[in-house]
Amino acid sequence: MFSYVIIFIIVFLFLASFFTVKQQSSAIVERFGKFNSIRHSGLQLKIPVIDRIAGKVNLRIQQLDVIIETKTKDNVFVKMKVSVQFKVIQEKVYDAFYKLEYPHDQITSYVFDVVRAEVPKLKLDDVFERKDDIAIAVKRELNEAMTTYGYDIINTLITDIDPDIQVKNAMNRINAADREKTAAEYEAEASRIRIVAKAKAEAESKRLQGQGIADQRREIARGLVESVDVLNKVGINSQEASALIVVTQHYDTLQAIGSDTNSNLILLPNSPQAGSDMLNNMVASFTASNQVGEAMKKAQGKKKSHDDFQRPDHFDTTALPETE
Structure with missing residues (x-):
């Protein structure tokens, strides 16, 4: 029975002499309560009973989220969430384990201190625009403080800025x-x-329409001139030619209106005698106009002769007797 106990103790001590350390972590080995060595990942050996594992340090990147309530320069209270990414420097595992007991609390205190020093200098709109500057300031201060304790600050991110609900609604409006x-x-x-x-x-x-109308009238006038020239060559004077052209256009208009069965247009006068009456009236008016014009020309000629007779410079001075 005693031999079984001895064997059990030997096996226990043998197994207790070996331990493993996981990847990206380090183990602190103490001997009689005093620091002995730092063991890294893999299978490690220690003296049973004499040596003990005081603790293990995580070498992976860790993240700590810190929520801070502070006031801006324009007296608006905001809640900010700052995410700090950090890790233990492998060469300073001893400092990280022995110099700092609660690293999370230490980092949180520095984040509070820096944020509450920077944000009150800025207005609310500037806090949103310059959040990266605040994050850089937090990282700089943390690096200066935590490097002494074996911690490296990888990055600091301001992931949320939450002002008061009333201020948020006002900003949205x-x-x-x-x-x-x-x-x-x-x-x-x-x-x-x-x-x-x-x-x-x-x-x-309008410009193009006016230009079109002007061109149209120009061509009509040119056509009328040519028509009058043709009629003059066959013995029809200008007055009769003009009347004939007007009457012709009158009948052309009637024909165009009559060819459209859906037209509601009525041309007045539209009797069969309208064309001949129009022609007679135009010839009579042209004749009367010519007579009036001739009479006015004669009257103007007589008046001019009378005025010339009344001028003193028209008398023949050679017929007057010479005075001594």
Whole structure:
């Protein structure tokens, strides 16, 4: 029985002499309560009873989330979430294990100190815009303090900025009003562009329409001149030719109206005698106009002769007797 106990003790001591350390971690071995060595990943050996594992240090990157409530320069309280990514420097495992008992508390204190020193210098809008500057300031201060204790600050991130709910609603209203103002400006500009484009199009249309009408009238006048020349060659004077052209156009208009069965247009007068009456009236008016013109020319000629007779410089001074 005693031999079984001895064997059991030997086996126990043999097994207790070996231990394993996981990857990305280190073990602190103490001998009689005093630091002896640092063991890294793999199978390790220690003296049973004499040596003991005081603790293990995690060498992987860790993250600590710190939530801070602070006040901005414009007296707005905000809650900020700062994520600190850090790890233990492998060459300083001893300092990380023995110099600092609660690293998370230490990091949290520094984050509080830096954030509450930086944010009150900024207005709320600037806090959102310069959050990266705040994160850099936190990292700089943490690195200076934690390197002494064997910790390396990998990165600091401000992952959330949460102002008071009333302030948040006010900011949303301001943003909505600003966007509505911008939209109204764009709509007004678009409306102005449409109006200007429409006015330019109408002006161009009127210009082209006027040019077309002018060209049309020019061609009509040229055609009338040619028609009058042709009629003059066959013994028809200008007055009779003009009357004939007007009557011809009158009948052409009647023919065009009559060819359209869906037209509701009525041309007055439209009796069969209308053409001959129009022709007679035009010839009579032209004749009367010529007679009036001839009478006015004769009257103007007599008046001019009378005026010339009344002028003293028209008397023949050679017929007057010479005075001594």
